[in-house]
Amino acid sequence: MSAAPEALERPVLIGRSSSHFTRIARIFAAELGVDHSFQVVRDLMSSNPEDYGGNPALRIPVLKTPQGSWFGALNICRELWRRSSSRPRVSWPEDLDVPVLANAQELVLQSMATEVTLVMSKVGGASDSSAHHTKMRTQLINMMAWLEQNAQAVLAALPPQRDLSFLEVTLYCLVTHLEFREVLPTAPYVELTRFCQQFAKRASIQETPFRFDT
Structure with a gap:
């Protein structure tokens, strides 16, 4: 049919x-x-x-x-x-049934949302010295520190039989976007940088670079 x-x-x-x-x-x-x-x-x-x-x-x-x-x-x-006709094995957020994985996914998404708020606040002309802005930057720095400290444990705990995981894709997009939008330098995050360098070898990453639409 x-x-x-x-x-x-x-x-x-x-x-x-x-x-x-x-x-x-x-x-x-x-x-x-x-x-x-x-x-x-x-x-x-x-x-x-x-x-x-x-x-x-x-x-x-x-x-x-x-x-x-x-x-x-x-x-x-x-x-x-x-x-998709291929239906690869994807690890979704509901598959993250241990604290280090579930917490990592939560903090990645929270970091992404916080970054958006910081970027849009800057576009809207908000002051960088406001108490709310300072708190958001502190939140972001704290979350990135946790992700760096736990990166090895997180990646080791992911299901080994996966073809792809939502956590890895979101983590990669977060870390590389921080540099792209000059929100936070990521060079100090050695483990996260190493992960991004490895993940960037995928063809899907090469096909979807960050850029400003014209």
């Missing part, structure tokens, strides 16, 4: 090439071999949900499919996996 026409329609990924949350989805799409088109959100200061693929949270990425829209990187990655 042939697939229904709507099942063959290419999904549209909405985001920005400079976004670490968008890059997570782009890496998964490349790893899973899911064909899609890419639509750039031009104005991140817009308050119109339609500019974000209908996401009421005014955030990216969004994946538009014939069946509906998927908001957020994790939702999108799951849908891309369902659309």
